[in-house]
Amino acid sequence: MLDVMEQVGAAAWRGKMALLRGDWVEFGRLMVENHRLVEEMMTYCGLPGGAGEVNNALIWAALEAGALGAKLTGAGGGGSVFALARPGCEEELVEALRAAASEAGLEHARVWRAHVDRDGLQTETAD
16 A cells, blocks of 8 residues: 555656646646556555546546546545546547446536636626
8 A cells, every 4th residue: 555655646746747847648647647546546445446436437438538647536436537638629528528427327417628727717706
């Protein structure tokens, strides 16, 4: 278990460096590596389905749809995943995830398309 957590930490550090370089392909690869390690750890701990069958199904659907990387968010079991789309392929990834969620029987699932805005977060108030 400690060995796996050391590998998670090392992958996170390499991921930070990939982000700073703007290397999205490497960052995506490290997302997948992180998920593989988390899956290994959760399976070792005896959790049925490791990181969760639905989480894994959505992650594989994202990767099959061309995502650069995908992984669960948080500690698993919550049904939230994050996928990094190839630039210009965001809508295709959103549709693939919606289809995968529907196929998994998740009629209340939501897929959000987030993006980074150079102006940062802005709020508007109603007058």
